[in-house]
Each structure stands twice: as C-alpha cells, then as structure tokens.
Amino acid sequence: MTDCVFCEIVAGESPAVRVYEDERTLAFMDIFPGTDGHLLVIPRLHSRDLLEIGAEDLTAVTLAAQRIARVVVEELGADGVNLLNCCGAEAWQSVYHFHLHVVPRYADQSKDALVPPWRPGISGDRALLEELGGRLASALG
Template sequence: MNHSATGDAVDETCVFCEIVAGRMPCDRVAEDATTLAFMDTDPGSDGHLLVIPKQHSADLLSVPAEDLVATTLAAQRIAKVLFAQLGAEGVNLLNCCGPAGWQTVFHFHLHVIPRYGDKSKDRLKLPFEPGMPSDADARAQYARLLSTAL
C-alpha cells in the first residue's frame, strides 16, 4: 500500500482504487480531478450509483476534509440530475462506516440512491420504524455526552 501525508493515496487491494486506476471496469457517470462516480453493481434502485474520492481513505473517519467536501458536492450535483433524467421522486445519500455500519468496501464512498414510488424501480425498504420515539432521558444523556466530547 502506498501512503501520503493525508492518508492512503492508493491501496492495491482496494477494488475502488483499481477502478480509479483503470485496471477494473466500471460504468462511469462523472469524473473530475478529485472524484469519480460510477454505477453500483448491486443497486437498491434503478440508477443507484457511487461517488468516491480518487485518493484512498478507508472510511468516513479517515477521509480528508477536502475529499469529503468534493465527494459530497459531486453527489449533490448528480442527485439533481437523477430527478431530471430518471424521474426520481426522491434521493438517499448514504455512507456506510465500519462493518457494523454495513460498510463492505473500505474506501470512503457515498451511495446516491434515486427513490421511486414505483417499487419495480426501487427495492429499498426503511431499516427502522419511523414514529417510534426514543426515551427522552436517554436522548438527553446522549446529547450531553456528545456535546461535551465535541
């Protein structure tokens, strides 16, 4: 693995680094100096794609701020096009961080997932039940703990 001062520049064992290097095929959607967007091979909906920084960072906790910003702005630009070109009725922007957070490829990436009322185009289901508020005391305790740490 090659390293740079801001993190891992390239990881030869990383499938996304191999895509950036052109050694593995992908269906490219957009590219600039910092980011690459390509179609997800296991999509949750029609048009589901990924946006990655070209520089390797394992996850949300290690991605440099400038790569995080560039990746998020590219995802936003693409999300707008999903509405116009694919007729998306909504969009989810998702990052999975760590195995417990559903991360399976350890190169920071954002899923840009168009959402549709037509379930033949959209196979995702909400992983939790909205409208089930948590305990107010527990929320206050988490808020105090986190705000103190920040």
Template sequence: MSDLLDASAQCVFCGIVAGTIPCAKVTEDATTFAFMDIDPGSDGHLLVVPKRHSADLVEILPEDLTATTLAAQRIAKAALSELGADGINLLNCCGTEAWQTIFHFHLHVIPRYRDRGKDRMELPFEPGMPGDAEAIAESARMLAAVL
C-alpha cells in the same frame, strides 16, 4: 504511509478509479469518480468516491469529503431530472456494523421512486417510533461535551 499504499493496492474502488477494474462510469473530476453500483437498491443507484484512498468517514481528508459530497449533490440533481426519481437518499456506511463492505470512503446516491418496480429498498427501522428521551439526552450530553 505504507499502510495507505497497501490498502489502496488491494482496494477494489482504487482499481476502478485507476481503470484496472471495469465499471459503468458516470462522471469524474480531478478529485472524485462516480460509477453505478453493481448491487443497486433502486434504478440509477450509484457510488461517488474520492480518487485518493481513505478507508471511511473518520479517515477521509476534509477537502476530499467536501468534493465528494458536492459531486454527490450534482449527481442527485441529475438523477431527479433525468431519471425521473421522486427523491434521493444519500448514504454513507462507516464501519462493518454500519454495513460498510468496501473500505474506501464512498457515498451512495440512491434515487427513490414511488414505482416499487424501480425501487427495491426498504427502511431498516420504523420511522415515527420515538426513542427513550433520557437516553437521547444522555447521548446529546456526551457528544456535546467533546465537541
């Protein structure tokens, strides 16, 4: 438990939730807190975090994951209607190699726009490029065996 206390004491998102680090708050409830991303990929890009510290997708408690995901869905609907977004990306990065930079679980709610002036994001890979069928089947077999 002391590792969790040490991690949360040094965590920027825990500081935001506690009110000791400023943010552009969007909404909060008993379990979650949402605020604007300071390095947005598009207009209206925000983050939804559980108030309770957990490092990532692997560590988060199921009830916090559920609450955070449902909050993100509610916010995504508001972004579509109120910001005029044409779509939404919901993104989680788990681990350094997956681009995670803050080790407090969070979901990015990223409004997407046809207007490139509002949307600076680009895909990191090229959709429509089929992978190796044997490698795909092997990954499926390995995962299915443990699930």
C-alpha cells in the same frame, strides 16, 4: 493502495460504468443496486472511511453527490434521493474506500425495493436522548 477494488476502478484496472469524474472524484454505477440508477461517488485518493477522509476530499465527494442527485431526479424521474455512507462493518461497509451511495427513490416499487431498516416516526426514549446528547455535546466542546 493494494487490494482495493475502488482504487482499481480509479486506475482503470477494473471495469465500471463511469458516470461522472473530475480531478478529485469519480462516480460510477453500483453493481449491486438497491434501486434503478443507484451509484457511488468516491474520492480518487484512497481513504478508508468517513473517519479517515480529508476535508477537501469529503467536500468534493459531497458536492459531486449533490450534483448527481439533482440529475438523478431530473433525468431518471426519481421521486427522491438518499445519500448513504456506511462507516465500519457493523454499519454495512463492505468496501473500505470512502464512498457515498446516491440512491434514487421511486414511488414505483418496480424500480425501488428498499425499505427503511428502522421505523421512522417512532419517538426515542427521552432520558436516553438527553444522556447521549449531553455526552456528545461535552465531547464536542
């Protein structure tokens, strides 16, 4: 893949603070962190996004992210962890190589400036939930 900064990182052509790697995945620190310890986990093989990645690479990335999340809590003292994937420009994807953000969360706001982009705990419209849920259930068989 040409012009993919994450492929360049995998190849050792672009710098990154590498944290973990195995035969299928690579994890490195995010250079635009939302919180202290924010990092990315990617497949070594290029896949554009969640809709394109193969099952084996998706599994490997998810398991690596889980392992790293445990270490983030233990080693950095995080109070929680978010795993985030952005698929498409409108979902905030800015690098078109599948990746999971492992975002440590802290009660200490000096380490964590993130706020939810929506208001959790606000109920959705029941009729819309039923309509959209029915359409999705039908499409999924």
